[in-house]
Amino acid sequence: MAVGQRAIEAAGLRHVPGRLERLRQWWEQEDVFGYGLILPALVLLTCLVAYPFGMAIYFSLSDYWVGSPGQFVGLANYREILGNETFRQTVQNSFVFTGIALTLKTVLGVWLAVLLARDVRFKRVLRGAVLLPWVIPTALSTLGWWWMFDSLYSVVNWTAIRLGLMSAPGPNWLGQSSYAMAAVIVVNIWRGLPFFAITVLAGLMSIPREFYEAAEVDGASSRQRFWHVTLPLLKPVLAVVILFSTIFTFSDFNIVQVLTRGGPVNTTHLFATLAYQIGLQGGNLGQGAAISLFLFPMLAMVVFLQLRYIRKD
Amino acid sequence: MTGTTRREFLKASAAASTGLATSLALGRAPAFAQKRELTFLSWNHFVPASDDELRRQAEVFAKQANCSVRVDTMAHLQMPAKVAAEAQSQSGHDMYRSAGADPFLYEHLHANLDDLVDKLGKQYGGWYPFAAEMNQTKSGWKGVPWFWVSFPGNYNQAHFKKAGFENPPKTWAELLSMGKVLKKQGNPVGIPISHCSDAHSTYWSVAWSFGARVIEADGKTPAINSDKTAQVLDWYKELYAEAMEPEVLSWDDAGNNRFLLSGKGSWIHNPVSPYNAALKEKMPIADDINHHNSPAGPAGAHSAPPILGIAVWKFSKNVELAKEFIQFLFKKENYDAWIVASNAFNHPPLRHLADHPIWARNPKFAMLPKEAEFGHPRGWPAKPSDAVQRIDDNYVMADMVAKVVNGMPPKRAMEWAQDQVARAIKGQLKVG
Numbered sequence: 176m177a178v179g180q181r182a183i184e185a186a187g188l189r190h191v192p193g194r195l196e197r198l199r200q201w202w203e204q205e206d207v208f209g210y211g212l213i214l215p216a217l218v219l220l221t222c223l224v225a226y227p228f229g230m231a232i233y234f235s236l237s238d239y240w241v242g243s244p245g246q247f248v249g250l251a252n253y254r255e256i257l258g259n260e261t262f263r264q265t266v267q268n269s270f271v272f273t274g275i276a277l278t279l280k281t282v283l284g285v286w287l288a289v290l291l292a293r294d295v296r297f298k299r300v301l302r303g304a305v306l307l308p309w310v311i312p313t314a315l316s317t318l319g320w321w322w323m324f325d326s327l328y329s330v331v332n333w334t335a336i337r338l339g340l341m342s343a344p345g346p347n348w349l350g351q352s353s354y355a356m357a358a359v360i361v362v363n364i365w366r367g368l369p370f371f372a373i374t375v376l377a378g379l380m381s382i383p384r385e386f387y388e389a390a391e392v393d394g395a396s397s398r399q400r401f402w403h404v405t406l407p408l409l410k411p412v413l414a415v416v417i418l419f420s421t422i423f424t425f426s427d428f429n430i431v432q433v434l435t436r437g438g439p440v441n442t443t444h445l446f447a448t449l450a451y452q453i454g455l456q457g458g459n460l461g462q463g464a465a466i467s468l469f470l471f472p473m474l475a476m477v478v479f480l481q482l483r484y485i486r487k488d
Numbered sequence: 489m490t491g492t493t494r495r496e497f498l499k500a501s502a503a504a505s506t507g508l509a510t511s512l513a514l515g516r517a518p519a520f521a522q523k524r525e526l527t528f529l530s531w532n533h534f535v536p537a538s539d540d541e542l543r544r545q546a547e548v549f550a551k552q553a554n555c556s557v558r559v560d561t562m563a564h565l566q567m568p569a570k571v572a573a574e575a576q577s578q579s580g581h582d583m584y585r586s587a588g589a590d591p592f593l594y595e596h597l598h599a600n601l602d603d604l605v606d607k608l609g610k611q612y613g614g615w616y617p618f619a620a621e622m623n624q625t626k627s628g629w630k631g632v633p634w635f636w637v638s639f640p641g642n643y644n645q646a647h648f649k650k651a652g653f654e655n656p657p658k659t660w661a662e663l664l665s666m667g668k669v670l671k672k673q674g675n676p677v678g679i680p681i682s683h684c685s686d687a688h689s690t691y692w693s694v695a696w697s698f699g700a701r702v703i704e705a706d707g708k709t710p711a712i713n714s715d716k717t718a719q720v721l722d723w724y725k726e727l728y729a730e731a732m733e734p735e736v737l738s739w740d741d742a743g744n745n746r747f748l749l750s751g752k753g754s755w756i757h758n759p760v761s762p763y764n765a766a767l768k769e770k771m772p773i774a775d776d777i778n779h780h781n782s783p784a785g786p787a788g789a790h791s792a793p794p795i796l797g798i799a800v801w802k803f804s805k806n807v808e809l810a811k812e813f814i815q816f817l818f819k820k821e822n823y824d825a826w827i828v829a830s831n832a833f834n835h836p837p838l839r840h841l842a843d844h845p846i847w848a849r850n851p852k853f854a855m856l857p858k859e860a861e862f863g864h865p866r867g868w869p870a871k872p873s874d875a876v877q878r879i880d881d882n883y884v885m886a887d888m889v890a891k892v893v894n895g896m897p898p899k900r901a902m903e904w905a906q907d908q909v910a911r912a913i914k915g916q917l918k919v920g
Binding site for chain 1: 743747
C-alpha cells in the first residue's frame with residue numbers, strides 16, 4: 176500500500192483522500208485519539224462517581240425526603256445534625272473507632288509483615304492464609320463474630336471462663352458501651368490487618384538487601400536496623416496504606432450494622448450507620464446525606480496533605 | 489460497508505408496523521407480551537410455612553387470572569430501605585408488605601384502596617379499629633390491613649411453678665415482683681433494651697399501661713417528658729437491676745427468643761414464635777412454654793402489636809390486578825389456610841375471620857384473639873405518622889431506658905428523649 180502510494184506520487188498524480196481516509200487521519204491526531212482512549216473511563220467516573228456525589232451534595236442542601244423532593248434549604252441540615260446529641264456522639268465514636276483501630280492496624284500490620292518476610296516453611300500458604308479475612312465478604316464473617324459475642328452463647332466468654340481468665344458470666348460484649356466499642360474495633364482490625372500486612376510486605380520486599388548489609392557492617396543491632404533502615408524506607412508505602420485505611424475505617428458500615436446496629440445507646444454509631452438509619456430507615460435523605468458528607472472536607476484535607484507529603488518524598 | 493440499506497430498513501419497518509396494526513386491530517397484546525406479571529415484595533415470614541402457603545395461593549391465582557405472580561421475600565430489617573428505594577425510583581414491585589407508618593410516609597405514592605377495604609369490611613364483620621387506623625390517611629385508604637401479630641407474654645411454666653407461682657403475671661408490677669424471685673432462682677425475665685423493634689413494642693405497651701404518652705393526640709406536641717414516663721423508667725430500672733441481666737442491652741429481635749428457648753429465661757414479651765420454633769424443632773421445652781395476655785398497668789392493658797398491610801404502588805401498571813389478588817388472599821378458605829400454615833401467628837384484622845378454631849382448640853393460643861381489643865398503632869393516641877416511625881427508627885425510647893438503667897437520672901434521659909421526639913416531629917412538619 177505504502178509503495179503504491181509512493182508510486183502514485185512519483186507519477187505526479189495528486190492524491191485525493193477518500194472519506195474513510197480523512198476520518199482516519201482525523202482520528203489519528205494525538206489529541207483526538209488520546210481523549211478517545213480516556214473517554215470510557217471518563218464516562219464511568221461521571222456516571223458512577225461524580226453524578227452520585229453531586230446528588231449527595233444537592234440532597235444535603237435540600238429538604239429532600241424519600242419520594243418527595245424538597246426545596247433548597249442551604250446549610251439547615253448541617254445545623255440540624257450538629258444540634259443533635261446523637262450525631263455529636265457519632266462524631267466522637269468515629270474518632271475513637273478510627274483512632275484506635277488505625278493505630279493498632281498500623282503497629283500490628285508492620286509487625287505481621289516483618290514476620291511474613293522471614294524465610295519460613297509454607298511461606299506462600301501462610302501469606303495466602305493471612306489474606307482470608309480480607310477476602311471473605313464482611314457481612315458474612317461479621318456474622319461469625321456476632322455469634323462469638325452473643326450474650327448467651329459467646330464462645331469467647333465460655334473459653335475464657337473455662338480457662339479461669341474471666342469470672343462468669345463474663346462481659347456482655349455487645350450490650351455495654353465500652354465492650355461494644357472494643358468488639359467492633361477488634362473485628363475491624365481483624366478485617367483490615369491483611370491489607371496492611373500484605374501491602375507493607377510488598378514495601379519490605381522492595382528494600383535492597385545492601386542497606387541491611389551495610390548497616391550490619393557498621394554494627395547496627397536488629398532494632399537499630401528496623402528503626403533506621405526499614406522504617407524510613409517503608410514510609411511512602413505506610414503513608415499510602417494509612418491514607419486508604421483512614422478513609423475505609425471512617426466509612427465503615429457492615430461491621431457496626433451487623434454487630435450492634437449502632438447500639439447500645441448509640442455508642443457505636445458511625446457516620447455510615449447513622450446516615451443509613453436517618454436517611455433510609457427514617458426517610459430523611461437530606462439529613463442522611465449531610466451526615467455522610469460531614470467528614471468530606473476533613474478527609475479531603477487529609478488526602479491532600481498526605482499526597483503532598485508522599486510526592487515531596 | 490455492508491449494513492442495512494435504506495430499502496431494507498423500509499421493508500423491515502413496514503413489516504413491523506403491519507404487525508403492530510394487526511395486534512391493535514385485534515385489540516390484544518402480541519403473544520409474547522400477553523402474560524401480565526404481578527410482583528409482590530414481602531418479608532421472610534418468621535414462620536416459613538406461611539410464605540410457602542402464600543406462594544401456593546399466588547400460583548392458584550395466577551392460573552385463574554391468566555397472569556404470573558412473583559412473590560419476592562426479604563429480611564424484615566431490610567424492607568424499609570428496599571421500599572424507600574422503590575419509592576425513590578418509582579419502580580420495582582407492584583405491591584409490597586407495608587408496615588409501621590408506610591401508608592403515611594408514602595401517602596401520595598400509594599394507590600387508593602377505599603373500595604376494596606370497604607368491600608372486605610362488609611363481607612367479614614368489619615375491621616378492628618387499630619388495624620384500620622394504620623392504613624387510613626387523609627386522602628383515603630393507602631393499604632389493606634393484612635394481618636397483625638399478637639404480642640403476649642411468653643413464659644416457661646416449669647420455672648414459674650418451681651418459684652411457687654401458679655399463674656403468670658397479670659400486671660407489670662406483678663412481673664417485677666415475680667421476676668425478682670425468678671432471677672434468684674437462675675431464671676431471669678427479659679425485655680430487650682436495645683436497637684431492635686421488640687424493645688419498642690414492649691415499651692409502648694408498658695408506657696400506655698402506666699398512662700404515659702410519647703406524643704400528644706394532636707400529633708404535634710412532644711409528651712414524653714412526664715411524671716408518668718418517670719414511673720415507667722423507675723419500673724424499668726428496678727426490673728433491669730433485680731429481674732433481668734445485662735444481656736438485654738445487646739439483644740436483636742431474636743435475642744429474647746434464644747433466651748427463652750435456651751431454658752435460661754423464664755418470661756419474655758414476644759409473638760408466639762418461640763413456641764412455634766420449639767414445636768417445629770421438636771424441642772422438649774415446647775411443653776413448658778405457655779402464653780398469657782399482655783400485662784396491664786394502672787391505666788389498663790394496652791399493646792402495640794406489629795400490624796402489617798399490603799400497599800399497591802401508584803406507579804404500578806397492574807393496580808387492578810393487584811386488588812384482585814388481595815381480594816383472592818382474603819377469600820375465607822385462603823385466609824384460613826394461611827392462618828393454619830402460620831400456626832396461628834397471622835391474626836386477621838377482620839372480625840369474622842378471627843373466629844378460626846385454631847385459637848380455640850389450643851389452650852396455649854386461646855387468649856390470643858383477645859389481644860386485638862386493646863391493641864393500638866404506635867404513637868397512639870396520636871394518629872400514626874412518619875414522625876412516630878422516625879421515633880421508632882431512631883430507637884428513642886429504647887435509648888432513653890438504656891440511659892436510665894446505666895445510671896443516668898430519669899429526668900435527664902427524659903429531656904434527651906423529649907428533644908429527640910421534637911426533632912422527629914419537626915421533620916414531619918417539613919414534609920410537603
